[in-house]
Amino acid sequence: MIQRITCYLGTGTEPYENLAVERFLMEAVEEGELILYLWQNRRTVVIGRNQNPWRECRLTELQRDGGSLARRLSGGGAVYHDLGNLNFTFCVQGMDYDLRRQQSVILEACHLLGIGAELSGRNDLLAEGRKFSGNSFYNHNGYAFHNGTLLVDADLECLGKYLSPSRMKLEGKGVDSVRSRVVNLAELHPGLTVEHMCRAMTKALESIYQLPSETFSAERWNQKTLEQLRTDFARWEWIYGKRLAFTASFTKRFSWGEVTLECLVRDGVLLESRAYTDAMDAALGTILSDALRGCRFVPEELCGCIRRLPLEHTVVEELCAWVTEEEI
Numbered sequence: 486m487i488q489r490i491t492c493y494l495g496t497g498t499e500p501y502e503n504l505a506v507e508r509f510l511m512e513a514v515e516e517g518e519l520i521l522y523l524w525q526n527r528r529t530v531v532i533g534r535n536q537n538p539w540r541e542c543r544l545t546e547l548q549r550d551g552g553s554l555a556r557r558l559s560g561g562g563a564v565y566h567d568l569g570n571l572n573f574t575f576c577v578q579g580m581d582y583d584l585r586r587q588q589s590v591i592l593e594a595c596h597l598l599g600i601g602a603e604l605s606g607r608n609d610l611l612a613e614g615r616k617f618s619g620n621s622f623y624n625h626n627g628y629a630f631h632n633g634t635l636l637v638d639a640d641l642e643c644l645g646k647y648l649s650p651s652r653m654k655l656e657g658k659g660v661d662s663v664r665s666r667v668v669n670l671a672e673l674h675p676g677l678t679v680e681h682m683c684r685a686m687t688k689a690l691e692s693i694y695q696l697p698s699e700t701f702s703a704e705r706w707n708q709k710t711l712e713q714l715r716t717d718f719a720r721w722e723w724i725y726g727k728r729l730a731f732t733a734s735f736t737k738r739f740s741w742g743e744v745t746l747e748c749l750v751r752d753g754v755l756l757e758s759r760a761y762t763d764a765m766d767a768a769l770g771t772i773l774s775d776a777l778r779g780c781r782f783v784p785e786e787l788c789g790c791i792r793r794l795p796l797e798h799t800v801v802e803e804l805c806a807w808v809t810e811e812e813i
């Protein structure tokens with residue numbers, strides 16, 4: 486039974502650091518305690534534990550705009566974060582986990598703001614039939630967390646842009662996101678800010694659990710553990726290289742012929758590639774597929790390999806522009 490509630494308001498907006506803090510708080514929670522962590526990421530797409538980043542996110546667009554990609558521990562789909570989005574995480578020990586009660590905190594916070602909200606059939610929270618909060622869950626070693634987003638005043642144009650399906654044909658295992666119609670709470674409550682939402686969340690928490698909230702004491706942090714966790718979340722192998730294997734294929738017609746590139750990607754690396762072309766230079770297909778094998782499946786590296794090929798300058802540049810534009 487929860488006898489103590491603790492709030493921690495995040496201070497930074499770096500996604501890997503924030504995920505590290507979430508992971509740290511998960512194991513810092515004591516029996517009978519509930520920690521509510523409220524936090525924000527700057528422009529980031531966060532994919533679920535078992536998702537394929539190339540399938541879920543327009544990586545090139547995101548990177549071009551200075552955004553980050555992060556993979557979280559919990560499952561589920563891909564979501565967009567910016568400073569108009571507020572995240573919450575409820576950390577408890579396994580036996581203190583009560584999803585419905587935790588979600589009622591969100592409903593109560595909305596109620597305090599005069600916004601009618603409801604749970605959807607699949608753990609999303611909706612207002613006027615549109616989603617403003619996606620939730621996900623994780624448990625490990627007797628500890629559990631339930632986290633979620635709250636769209637307060639996020640850039641929905643960016644949300645749509647980064648999470649739109651890729652033009653590449655991708656096949657493979659992994660979890661697909663469930664696309665929904667979304668709404669910012671500020672649209673339903675003009676003038677609403679993230680600060681108001683944080684206050685409403687804390688008030689709602691105290692009211693649902695009938696306990697006063699304490700703040701997370703600085704002595705409980707372990708800087709070394711946090712740094713290690715941050716490093717793990719920021720690792721390329723964790724974000725892109727997660728076991729999942731998939732095949733990708735894309736085709737483009739150039740003035741000098743058509744090229745189809747088929748790739749088998751595992752751990753984020755191009756394991757096998759085949760290129761077909763009807764260009765005059767019949768060897769192009771072989772040269773290209775040989776060059777790309779073993780390369781990481783990201784535009785900069787693919788272009789690096791292509792640039793080393795003994796091909797005409799304009800062909801090289803056109804191929805590079807293609808792999809970049811294909812949202813690899």
Ligand SMILES: Nc1ncnc2c1ncn2[C@@H]1O[C@H](COP(=O)(O)OC(=O)CCCC[C@@H]2CCSS2)[C@@H](O)[C@H]1O
Binds near residue numbers: 564572632634636663
């Ligand atoms: N920020 C945000 N909030 C609510 N809904 C969103 C958001 N971004 C995208 N979406 C919509 O949800 C679907 C994906 O829904 P889907 O149900 O597939 O996935 C989720 O909801 C996962 C929620 C994860 C919450 C974590 C909390 C801390 S780190 S991330 C997407 O295609 C959009 O239509």
